[in-house]
Amino acid sequence: TCGICVEKCPFDAIEIINLPQELDEEPTHRYGENSFALYGLPAPEDGRVTGILGPNGIGKTTAVHILADEITPNLGDFEADPDWERVLEAYRGTALQGYLEDLQEAEVTVARKPQYVDKIPDTFDGKTSELLAGVDERGVADDLTERLGIASVVDQPIDTLSGGELQRVALAATLVRDADFYFLDEITPYLDIGQRVTAARLIQELSADDRSMLVVEHDLAVLDLLADALHVAYGEPGVFGVVTPPKSTKGGINQYLGGYLENENMRIRPEAIEFEEHAPRVEGYGETLVEYPEMRKSYGEGEFALEVDSGEIRENEVLGIVGPNGIGKSTFAKLLAGRLDPDEGSFDARLDISYKPQYVEIDRPMRVDAFLASITDDFGTSYWNTEIAGPLQLDRIMEQQLTDLSGGERQRVAIAACLSEEADLYLLDEPSAHLDVEQRVLATRAIRRYTEAHDKTAMVIDHDIYMIDLLSDRLQVFEGTPAERGHAGRPVGMREGMNAFLSNLDVTFRRDERTGRPRINKPGSQKDREQKNAGEYYYAP
Ligand code: ADP
Ligand code: ADP
Numbered sequence: 246t247c248g249i250c251v252e253k254c255p256f257d258a259i260e261i262i263n264l265p266q267e268l269d270e271e272p273t274h275r276y277g278e279n280s281f282a283l284y285g286l287p288a289p290e291d292g293r294v295t296g297i298l299g300p301n302g303i304g305k306t307t308a309v310h311i312l313a314d315e316i317t318p319n320l321g322d323f324e325a326d327p328d329w330e331r332v333l334e335a336y337r338g339t340a341l342q343g344y345l346e347d348l349q350e351a352e353v354t355v356a357r358k359p360q361y362v363d364k365i366p367d368t369f370d371g372k373t374s375e376l377l378a379g380v381d382e383r384g385v386a387d388d389l390t391e392r393l394g395i396a397s398v399v400d401q402p403i404d405t406l407s408g409g410e411l412q413r414v415a416l417a418a419t420l421v422r423d424a425d426f427y428f429l430d431e432i433t434p435y436l437d438i439g440q441r442v443t444a445a446r447l448i449q450e451l452s453a454d455d456r457s458m459l460v461v462e463h464d465l466a467v468l469d470l471l472a473d474a475l476h477v478a479y480g481e482p483g484v485f486g487v488v489t490p491p492k493s494t495k496g497g498i499n500q501y502l503g504g505y506l507e508n509e510n511m512r513i514r515p516e517a518i519e520f521e522e523h524a525p526r527v528e529g530y531g532e533t534l535v536e537y538p539e540m541r542k543s544y545g546e547g548e549f550a551l552e553v554d555s556g557e558i559r560e561n562e563v564l565g566i567v568g569p570n571g572i573g574k575s576t577f578a579k580l581l582a583g584r585l586d587p588d589e590g591s592f593d594a595r596l597d598i599s600y601k602p603q604y605v606e607i608d609r610p611m612r613v614d615a616f617l618a619s620i621t622d623d624f625g626t627s628y629w630n631t632e633i634a635g636p637l638q639l640d641r642i643m644e645q646q647l648t649d650l651s652g653g654e655r656q657r658v659a660i661a662a663c664l665s666e667e668a669d670l671y672l673l674d675e676p677s678a679h680l681d682v683e684q685r686v687l688a689t690r691a692i693r694r695y696t697e698a699h700d701k702t703a704m705v706i707d708h709d710i711y712m713i714d715l716l717s718d719r720l721q722v723f724e725g726t727p728a729e730r731g732h733a734g735r736p737v738g739m740r741e742g743m744n745a746f747l748s749n750l751d752v753t754f755r756r757d758e759r760t761g762r763p764r765i766n767k768p769g770s771q772k773d774r775e776q777k778n779a780g781e782y783y784y785a786p
Contacts, residue, residue: 265511267485271335274307274318282321283307285488287476288340289426289457294448296468296494297461298501299478300681301653304486305461309428312459313355314348340491344457347425356422360430360461361652361679362411363604366404373406373414374399382423389417392443408604409435409570416444426457433464434652434678435603437569437708438750445471463682464709465498466754470765477501479513499760501682518686520714522761524740524784531559534669534702540580540590542573549728551576553590556721556735558670558704563696564736565713566706567746568723573731574706577723578672599668603675603706605659607647613658614643621665632698633661636691638684652679660688664695671696671703677712689715710754714739714763722746740784747782754783 272282283304289295289312297305310316317327320335329349336342347353359365369376377386377399390396393413398406406414412435419427432444445467452458452473462468468475475497480486489509492500500506504514536557543550551573558564566574579585583595607616617639618624634640637657642650650658656679663671673692677685689712696703704721707713713720720742725731734745747753753776754763763783766773776782 265480265487265513267480268487272321272485274311274316275321275323277323280323281307281483282485283488284480284485285476285490286311286318286336286341287459287488288491289344289459290340290474291425291457292452292455293473294452294458294460294471295491296472296475296497297459297478297488298463298465298468298475298497298682299486299488300482300683301651302482302486303478303480304488305478306430307486308488309357309430309459312344312348312426313357313428314353353426354424355426355428356419356424357427358415358419358429358432362415362434363408363652365411365415366406369403371403372399373401373403376403376414377418377421380418381421383421386417386421389420389447392447393417394440394443407435409437409440412436413440413444416447420447420451424456426459427451429458429460429462431461431463431679433462433467433708435570435675438567438710438752439569441467441708442470442750442752463680463685464677464711465502465682466710466763466765469494469498477506479506479509479511495757495764499757499762502760502762514683518715520711520761520763522756522785524738524743525718531561534558534560535581535594535596537581537592537594538590540587540592542576542580542585542587549573549576549730551731551733553577553580553587553733554735558702558736559719560700560702561696562702562718563693563716564702564704565717565720565742566704566723567708567713567720567742568731569727571727572723572725573733574723575674576731577733578704581670596669597667598670598672599663599666601659601663601671601673601676603678605655605678607655607659607662609647611647612643613639613645613647613650616647616658617661617665620662621667623665629665632695633664633691636687636694637661638687653681653684656680657684657688660691664692669702671701672706673703674706675708676705677707677709685709685712686715692716710763717742720746722749724749743783744780748777748780752782753777756785 268284272284273286275282286308287297311318318332333345336345390399395410395413398410433441448458472494474491475494476491477489477497478486502518504517505512539555540553580587581596582598623629642654660676676688692703705716719736719738721736722734722742722745723731753766753773755766755772757764
């Protein structure tokens with residue numbers, strides 16, 4: 246096996262040529278004998294946004310501790326006394342020399358956004374406005390909260406905020422600081438695409454003020470939009486990690502998706518991840534699972550109201566669901582499940598839905614294996630191992646307690662639990678949150694293969710456009726004004742769906758000429774204008 250999966254390779258890709266090997270040179274830092282070792286370091290640069298692309302557990306946080314002068318790198322000699330002189334010597338003549346010298350002269354101040362925003366209420370008690378006032382060194386909190394769309398929640402206690410609101414509060418609380426070096430560990434979880442693009446713009450604006458920004462991000466369309474240069478991190482999570490010298494953002498992402506790092510001569514994945522340039526044809530396959538009529542539902546006078554166009558969902562398909570947060574996607578699912586009755590339109594199919602919510606809450610004092618065994622009798626069978634545990638990389642965490650899992654681990658357990666239930670319809674809300682890029686690809690395959698092999702139907706809500714593209718057979722587009730009114734279109738083909746969705750956002754994608762990968766167009770560029778005129782926002786005509 247390639248070390249990722251438990252039993253036999255579910256992707257028929259056992260022929261791994263050159264799995265990353267630990268380098269035969271001095272590491273930047275090693276925690277101890279037989280402990281994790283980091284090779285290389287990202288090089289922050291004034292006035293630039295530097296991205297890091299790579300899996301979890303590969304040493305990104307370690308690197309930031311070094312760049313923030315919280316760890317003195319030991320160059321592999323974990324018994325020696327910390328010695329910056331040796332480090333400066335080792336990095337003389339590299340892109341990092343200037344930064345490390347400034348760090349030694351105590352001329353670098355650091356601001357950081359943590360990866361797991363759900364934990365903020367554990368460490369801060371009070372109103373959001375108080376949190377922001379305490380860190381607003383640049384005096385821009387009002388402006389940032391306005392632009393991030395969280396002005397209406399600043400008077401709320403922090404523990405009443407949703408994950409999407411916390412993510413934006415955390416971003417604001419980092420960007421209001423007056424620092425030289427900003428480290429942002431994942432900016433997109435729980436944000437819809439409009440909010441992701443806003444966050445990217447704010448980070449770029451701050452970098453233009455001659456500050457260095459280092460961003461870890463797994464939503465590749467956003468990373469592509471955001472970063473001026475990119476380090477790829479690869480290796481064996483938990484064992485060793487290598488941070489490559491900076492690459493161009495476009496080249497780095499292309500090589501990453503292709504599975505092969507050119508300068509390093511390193512294959513990091515057996516096969517390339519490919520996007521279809523032309524919309525796939527899917528009309529006319531799959532039996533109808535359910536037909537539903539036009540429906541309306543509101544939560545009371547003057548509160549949120551949803552209008553649903555009639556439509557059908559098919560067996561065997563993955564239906565991608567796109568649209569902003571707060572637009573009625575969960576309300577629609579509750580109508581399908583019969584947990585809510587429509588005010589207008591009658592629907593009594595009551596589908597049995599297995600649901601993975603956006604905010605995963607499985608914190609019970611229980612081991613992962615016991616939890617999953619309590620959900621399905623298939624637990625531990627070779628079929629279950631191959632189709633669910635393998636692709637979701639569960640074998641390494643089976644014996645851990647649910648309460649000890651990281652965000653990405655919890656997400657994978659929750660996806661496995663959702664797919665393991667007996668149900669008519671699997672509804673997954675933001676399965677990409679906190680998964681690294683590799684895990685997104687594996688989770689995408691697990692969901693697709695599972696629905697194909699078992700004549701099941703999945704509906705997947707996600708804001709990572711690459712994941713939606715790789716996952717979906719058809720799309721359902723939600724639009725309207727969040728928290729006021731929503732409109733759910735009927736499920737349509739990919740081209741029609743992407744055009745409707747992206748025209749609402751006023752964003753077009755072009756294709757990378759070498760790999761066919763979709764890339765966000767600069768607003769107002771020639772391609773952007775041409776495509777808008779032609780009404781082709783995503784796929785080539
Ligand atoms: P990432 O940010 O890419 O997820 P980290 O830098 O947090 O990765 O961790 C990389 C590896 O280093 C992990 O396997 C982690 O367990 C290990 N590690 C982190 N801190 C220490 C430490 N103080 N002592 C030993 N190992 C550590
Ligand atoms: P989405 O899944 O697209 O984020 P939801 O369907 O969860 O959207 O919610 C749409 C809107 O309806 C939101 O403004 C939400 O606050 C509101 N809402 C959801 N459930 C209720 C309820 N039980 N009572 C009143 N308002 C609700």
